[in-house]
Amino acid sequence: MVHVEHFAMAFGNTRVIEDLSFDVRVGETFGFLGSNGSGKTTTIRCLLGIFQPSAGILHINGRPFKPGQSGELGYLPEERGLYKKESVLDAMSYFGRLKGLSAREAKQWSLNYLERVGLADKASLQLEKLSGGQQQKVQLGVTIMNHPALLILDEPAKGFDPVNRRLLMDIIDEQKNEGSTVVMVTHQMDEVERLCDRILLLKDGRARAYGAVSDVQEQFGGNTVQLSYEGRLPVEDSFTVIRDNLGHAELSLANGVKPSALLRSLVESGVIVSSFTSSRRSLDSIFVEVYGAQDEGE
Amino acid sequence: MGRHNLRTVISFEVKRTLTKPLFWVAALVVPVLAVAAMVLSTLSQESAREGAGNPELQDIAFVFTDESGLVSPEVATSMNGTKIADSQQGLADVKAGTVDAYFAFGADLLNEPVQIHGVDIGLFGNSGYESLAATLIQSSLVAQVDNPEVAELLLKGPTFDVTTYQDGQDGKKGGGSGAMMLGIMFLLVFYLLIVTLSNRMLSSTLEEKENRVTEMILTTIDASNLLIGKIVSLTIIGIIQMAVIMVPIFVLARLFPNVLPEGLSLEQLEFDPQIIIVGTLMLVCGFVLFTVSLVAVGAAMPTVKDAQGVFTALILAVMVPMFVITQIMASPDSIVVQALTYFPYFAPMTGMLRNAMGNLPLWQAGISLALMLAVSYFMFRLAIRLFRYGSVEYSKKIDIRSALRSG
Missing domain, CATH: 3.40.190 (D-Maltodextrin-Binding Protein; domain 2)
Incomplete structure (x- = not known):
């Protein structure tokens, strides 16, 4: 569905992206992750033809994206809004027509959607008269008009209240079930773990990690253990300490080390373990490891 | 798809403007004031x-x-x-x-x-x-x-009918006061268009930025098509606005000739083809130049407030020829008037005024129009680049050099 190969982008002398390659497969949910300023939004803008890339190939469905394909695309940008002086129905219908629907289809689609999200009685109101949450609902409706085959959501939960965040997740699930491909640009790791099949971690314009979620977790030390203890943790090659505070620690196991072996080793070295839980390493902790120092500086 | 979306943009922009009461208030204020002025003038003449x-x-x-x-x-x-x-x-x-x-x-x-x-x-x-x-x-x-x-x-007192001949002996008649009146009407229409539409021109691209719509819209329509759609819709709105302003005045003047200021009548109008063609071209090119320039300013600035400085400068530039109107009428070959004729932002008013006076040779009109079109095209390309680049610069002025380098 999406193919990016040796993509590079520079603004003047500032290089934003360097030699980035990845694919998004049909029907999957792809997490495009990175800290602020890592180049995520720039990549999406180049993919959608808003910017011209300095080098590389960026294709959607085997060709560079053109606005003529807009019926196949649902895009929720990070910076988003609508024509506030227009009525809800007029603004939605306008985008529907731009996405290839007829005037009648666009109007009908909009009315059905407004009915679904409880805004049917607001159809003729100016958008600026709606509350922030209601405007977000309309924004989501515009994004998924015409049942797009590819949904690109840039920081989708940004600024959304809990109700609309729930609506967003439902919509993403629906689109997935209907066969849409979803690209999520985010740093909400809980969403990524719940929704994404594969991810790419972008750092300083380069891919820091790329693949299935489980593969990336494996790459950064697949298993972790959380334990409560008394005594002093030994220094060993079999694990690294992710977090250690007041007798509670999270450890990342080295490749091939089993949790039971670690527990035995700790007990044998005199550590009194009162609780011990094994799990896969969370994306959140991977994100902190990759971007931690950088984000503190921002 | 591109053409379809162009029509969609035009119909959306025109419809939403025409359905706003403020548009009609602004459009009707001019004929109402004009009629009021005519009636007052007539009353004062009657009084005399x-x-x-x-x-x-x-x-x-x-x-x-x-x-x-x-x-x-x-x-x-x-x-x-x-x-x-x-x-x-x-x-x-x-x-x-x-x-x-x-x-x-x-x-x-x-x-x-x-x-x-x-x-x-x-x-x-x-x-x-x-x-x-x-x-x-x-x-x-x-x-x-x-x-x-x-x-x-x-x-x-006697009445007069003046006929003049251009270039001495070639027998070509010069424009009389009726032809001049017609030429002046192009100037009047241009002035009214600038006064009534300039804010709409400026906000046509600023609106997308202020509302954070730019990115979404650029995935549905090419930036050049979007801007062409906006310029065409502004032109349509301008034509409608001029019709709303001029038609009632003409109808009133036809039905009640006495309301026109003394010495003026529609019968005096002389339809000189050269004045009509050059006047129309000057009006269209001047309007397009002014529109694309304001669209480009809107694309470069984050808010209307930020754009006000450049906006005012552009308005003043267009109006500059009115400060030297006597020189334009009396000394068309002077260096100042020649410079005003060829500098694109001064050219529309200067050209239309000289055209009305009958002292604008065709070759000078041709050069002036060509320069206006060339600058319009450049400003249009610049507006597209700025608009596309401006989608990431919602809250600050665009660095034009960065925009031009962005590919």
Whole structure:
């Protein structure tokens, strides 16, 4: 569905992206992750033809994206809004027509959607008269008009209240079930773990990690253990300490080390373990490891 | 798809403008004011005419003294006037209110003003005293002429029909006042378009930025198509607005010719093809240049407030020729006028004014139009680049060099 190969982008002398390659497969949910300023939004803008890339190939469905394909695309940008002086129905219908629907289809689609999200009685109101949450609902409706085959959501939960965040997740699930491909640009790791099949971690314009979620977790030390203890943790090659505070620690196991072996080793070295839980390493902790120092500086 | 979306943008932009009451208020204010001005002007002319022969002014009782011997007591009597000998008495009568006015005609009417003293009857009424005194002296002089035709000629004056020829002997007629009127109308339409539409031009791209719509919209329509759609819709709106402004004025002027200022009539219009073609091209090119320039300014600035400085400069640039209007009319070959003719932002007004005066050669009009079109095209390309690049610069002014380097 999406193919990016040796993509590079520079603004003047500032290089934003360097030699980035990845694919998004049909029907999957792809997490495009990175800290602020890592180049995520720039990549999406180049993919959608808003910017011209300095080098590389960026294709959607085997060709560079053109606005003529807009019926196949649902895009929720990070910076988003609508024509506030227009009525809800007029603004939605306008985008529907731009996405290839007829005037009648666009109007009908909009009315059905407004009915679904409880805004049917607001159809003729100016958008600026709606509350922030209601405007977000309309924004989501515009994004998924015409049942797009590819949904690109840039920081989708940004600024959304809990109700609309729930609506967003439902919509993403629906689109997935209907066969849409979803690209999520985010740093909400809980969403990524719940929704994404594969991810790419972008750092300083380069891919820091790329693949299935489980593969990336494996790459950064697949298993972790959380334990409560008394005594002093030994220094060993079999694990690294992710977090250690007041007798509670999270450890990342080295490749091939089993949790039971670690527990035995700790007990044998005199550590009194009162609780011990094994799990896969969370994306959140991977994100902190990759971007931690950088984000503190921002 | 691109063409389809172009039509969608045009219909959306035109429809949403025409459905806003403010548009119609702004459009109708001009004809209403114009009609009001015409009616006021007519009233003041009527008032002056009334001073000359209106029964109401003839009811004014006046006295006069005459050292010149040119004022006929008989004529004065027919106009409800009486000759007296004592100027102090005349003044006293006015102050006492026993007569409405006292006119003191001196010995040398060519060099001495006629002294008029009258009861204050308001702005228009007071001007009637002057007309009454002028009519008195004029009628007195005419009364001394035996030939009735000569008398009428003296009263009404002759009429004139002027024909001039360009370039000496080639026989081509120059534009008369009727052709000039037509040329001036292009200038008037251009001015009205700038006044009524400039804010809409500026906000046409700023709106997308201020509302954070740019990115979403650029995935549905190419930036150049979007901007073409906006410019076409502004043109359509401009045509509608001009129709709303001009049609009522023309209809009124046709039905009630008296509402036009004295000396003007639609029958005077001369439809000189050159003036019409050059005027139309100047109007269209000037409008396009101004529109794309404001669209580019809107694309570069984050808010209307930030754009105000450049906006004002552009408006002033377009209006600059009006500050040297006498030079444009009298000395079309001067360096200043030539510079104004060829500098694209000064060219529309200068060209239309010279075209109306009949002193704009075709080759100069051609160069001026070509330069306007070239700058319009450059500004259009710049606007597209700025608009596309501006989608990431929502909250600050765009660095134009960065935008041009962005590919």
